[in-house]
Amino acid sequence: MRAVILTLHLIALALYGLATALTLAPFMGLRSAPRAITIALPCAGAAVHVVALSRLTLVGLGPALSMLALCLVLLQLASERLLRGSAVSFFAGPLATGLVGLAILSGLAPGAEPSGGRNVWFILHVALSVMGLALLALAFIAAALYLLQFRELKARRFGQVFQLFPPLERLDQLNRFALVGGFPALTLGVLLALGYAARFAGGLHVGKAQIVWGVFTWVVLGWAVWVRLVRHWAGRRAAFASIAGFSAVLLVYVALKLAQPGAERFL
Amino acid sequence: MSGHEEVGIKVLGVNHRTAPLEVRERFAHGAHEVPGALARVMAAGAKGGVLLSTCNRTEFYLVADDEPAVETVWALLGERLPSSPAGGAHEYGYIERDREAVRHLYRVSSGLDSMILGESQIQGQVRDAWEASRAQAGPVLHRLFQTALHVGSRVRTETALGMGTASAASAAVAVAGKIFGDLVGRSALILGAGDMAELAATCLTNEGVQVTLVANRTQERARAIAERLGARALSLEEAWPHFATTDIALCSTAAPHAVVTWERVGHVIAGRRGRPLCILDLAVPRDVDPAVTQMENVFLYDVDDLQTVAAQATARRRDEIPAAERIVEEETDLFWAWYGGLGVVPAIKEFRSRMDELRAAELERALRQLGHLAPEDRARIEHLSQALLTKFLHEPTLALKQAAEEGRGYGLLEALRRLFGLGRDPDEGGPPA
Numbered sequence: 001m002r003a004v005i006l007t008l009h010l011i012a013l014a015l016y017g018l019a020t021a022l023t024l025a026p027f028m029g030l031r032s033a034p035r036a037i038t039i040a041l042p043c044a045g046a047a048v049h050v051v052a053l054s055r056l057t058l059v060g061l062g063p064a065l066s067m068l069a070l071c072l073v074l075l076q077l078a079s080e081r082l083l084r085g086s087a088v089s090f091f092a093g094p095l096a097t098g099l100v101g102l103a104i105l106s107g108l109a110p111g112a113e114p115s116g117g118r119n120v121w122f123i124l125h126v127a128l129s130v131m132g133l134a135l136l137a138l139a140f141i142a143a144a145l146y147l148l149q150f151r152e153l154k155a156r157r158f159g160q161v162f163q164l165f166p167p168l169e170r171l172d173q174l175n176r177f178a179l180v181g182g183f184p185a186l187t188l189g190v191l192l193a194l195g196y197a198a199r200f201a202g203g204l205h206v207g208k209a210q211i212v213w214g215v216f217t218w219v220v221l222g223w224a225v226w227v228r229l230v231r232h233w234a235g236r237r238a239a240f241a242s243i244a245g246f247s248a249v250l251l252v253y254v255a256l257k258l259a260q261p262g263a264e265r266f267l
Numbered sequence: 268m269s270g271h272e273e274v275g276i277k278v279l280g281v282n283h284r285t286a287p288l289e290v291r292e293r294f295a296h297g298a299h300e301v302p303g304a305l306a307r308v309m310a311a312g313a314k315g316g317v318l319l320s321t322c323n324r325t326e327f328y329l330v331a332d333d334e335p336a337v338e339t340v341w342a343l344l345g346e347r348l349p350s351s352p353a354g355g356a357h358e359y360g361y362i363e364r365d366r367e368a369v370r371h372l373y374r375v376s377s378g379l380d381s382m383i384l385g386e387s388q389i390q391g392q393v394r395d396a397w398e399a400s401r402a403q404a405g406p407v408l409h410r411l412f413q414t415a416l417h418v419g420s421r422v423r424t425e426t427a428l429g430m431g432t433a434s435a436a437s438a439a440v441a442v443a444g445k446i447f448g449d450l451v452g453r454s455a456l457i458l459g460a461g462d463m464a465e466l467a468a469t470c471l472t473n474e475g476v477q478v479t480l481v482a483n484r485t486q487e488r489a490r491a492i493a494e495r496l497g498a499r500a501l502s503l504e505e506a507w508p509h510f511a512t513t514d515i516a517l518c519s520t521a522a523p524h525a526v527v528t529w530e531r532v533g534h535v536i537a538g539r540r541g542r543p544l545c546i547l548d549l550a551v552p553r554d555v556d557p558a559v560t561q562m563e564n565v566f567l568y569d570v571d572d573l574q575t576v577a578a579q580a581t582a583r584r585r586d587e588i589p590a591a592e593r594i595v596e597e598e599t600d601l602f603w604a605w606y607g608g609l610g611v612v613p614a615i616k617e618f619r620s621r622m623d624e625l626r627a628a629e630l631e632r633a634l635r636q637l638g639h640l641a642p643e644d645r646a647r648i649e650h651l652s653q654a655l656l657t658k659f660l661h662e663p664t665l666a667l668k669q670a671a672e673e674g675r676g677y678g679l680l681e682a683l684r685r686l687f688g689l690g691r692d693p694d695e696g697g698p699p700a
Contacts, residue, residue: 032427153445153566158576167448168543235541236563 132186315405464519
């Protein structure tokens with residue numbers, strides 16, 4: 001089973017990698033690949049990836065990274081339709097490919113069961129948390145694309161970024177959608193984790209640092225959503241806010257992993 | 268008999284390379300004029316006709332057995348040149364026949380023959396011409412125009428010939444589109460009344476932008492443009508407060524110095540609360556003080572910028588010409604193979620069967636009169652009749668097959684139908700009626 005899961009992940013990795021290379025080709029002075037191919041490859045990769053994940057228990061770092069990569073690819077494909085272009089894949093492609101690679105390196109083994117057993121709470125917790133993270137990553141990508149396109153438009157440079165990146169307002173809309181969708185999904189995912197731990201795993205086993213930094217991350221993300229919705233920030237300021245939010249998630253995650261390495265928990 | 272003296276496909280007309288604008292304007296046909304013009308050409312012997320008339324070309328596509336129809340087209344166009352005698356139109360025009368005519372239409376629908384290489388508007392114009400001439404087109408031109416649209420689509424999907432924007436006016440649309448995305452419902456303000464601003468404004472309105480205000484030093488000129496664009500005219504001084512609300516400002520005054528200055532619009536733009544403002548400065552010397560771009564949400568582009576965008580697109584499009592030409596050649600071969608063999612096989616079958624029926628009927632009558640013959644003599648006579656028929660039909664069959672291979676099958680079939688009264692339409696099952 002382990003070999004099958006690994007093989008399927010390697011196939012997905014190859015398909016994502018190929019799609020990414022083709023998407024980035026214009027930046028290396030090569031011809032753009034037909035759009036049908038740059039859509040079909042990640043679609044095929046996602047299909048293989050779904051089969052691989054269906055054979056895994058979503059416990060531990062490797063499976064969680066793998067699922068995050070899958071969510072990111074699915075969001076990338078959805079946003080391609082919204083933006084009528086492949087610009088999100090300039091960032092989402094390499095990120096998803098890297099996450100699958102990391103998942104493979106972290107170890108992908110079936111069979112590990114969550115400490116409180118597998119039930120609806122657990123499945124919803126994993127699904128919402130990972131989807132929330134993927135949406136925040138998408139918001140980050142949209143914000144980065146926005147800032148790059150903004151810089152080129154202000155500087156009157158009409159190169160590849162001008163040609164290939166979507167219009168500013170569409171990137172702003174994507175950023176808003178992903179941020180406003182990602183924050184409640186992640187919040188609900190964490191709340192479900194707390195409920196799951198209290199009801200099925202015999203209480204919450206987390207350190208003070210995790211609580212403090214977790215709350216800090218939540219506040220930063222909440223601020224980014226608040227300025228978007230209440231203060232009506234848009235454009236560049238809103239892009240910086242969502243970059244700050246996602247960066248907080250990443251930094252806190254890496255810091256906590258380094259300080260308190262744990263195999264079972266993703267967050 | 269040379270190829271072009273038979274029934275064949277022809278295109279004749281004028282385009283942006285062969286005739287100046289003032290001549291093309293005269294030759295242009297409105298949709299309501301198309302049926303009348305084609306009726307005249309059909310009356311002169313054409314078996315099918317489509318008239319394609321755009322601002323860059325007026326072309327008659329015909330299936331005709333030549334001179335009368337061609338002369339009628341030149342006369343028809345010549346009548347629109349008041350200072351020139353009828354027939355003088357051909358001085359501005361060209362004529363392509365058969366395979367070259369097919370190739371010509373495919374190049375036209377692909378945008379390869381357009382003034383702005385790869386422009387996509389022509390595809391719709393070809394479709395409209397086909398629709399407007401549907402009653403007179405006939406099966407061959409139906410098929411030709413149907414495939415021409417397919418070739419145009421193939422070239423646009425399989426190559427990057429239509430990518431980017433290749434004129435300064437359309438570059439203005441592209442730049443605004445990179446800021447706002449969808450331009451439908453955006454508002455635009457025009458400062459000045461230059462031709463370039465009007466052209467760019469027209470391009471923007473085609474994309475759904477609403478030009479709401481036209482400001483100029485002379486109100487009369489502003490009013491004239493405003494009327495054409497469905498906008499309101501006002502003076503320059505009245506225009507500054509509108510920088511708070513408009514999405515796009517097109518500047519094209521004849522002022523010798525900047526008129527859109529920080530002092531005039533800085534505080535107004537500050538009130539936009541970050542909403543982007545795209546300023547397209549099409550004037551030379553420039554109308555907009557570069558200091559205005561210090562505002563974060565202001566995106567300013569001048570004529571040089573727009574020309575850079577257009578030039579980049581044109582260069583990229585030129586690289587795609589060989590790939591596009593390859594598709595045109597491929598599709599021309601396919602059409603020519605279809606056209607060449609058009610109905611030849613069923614026609615030969617019908618021809619032979621008709622002749623065989625005649626032979627059988629005559630043989631039966633003769634044998635009735637020769638009732639005394641022994642069975643072996645009757646068989647010998649029947650064999651003789653069959654051998655004679657085979658020999659008689661050999662040359663015409665070969666000629667038809669050869670004509671089909673050379674793309675002249677349609678003309679010869681017409682002759683065959685007339686000479687032997689074949690009822691079957693060779694185009695049945697081919698192009699749409």
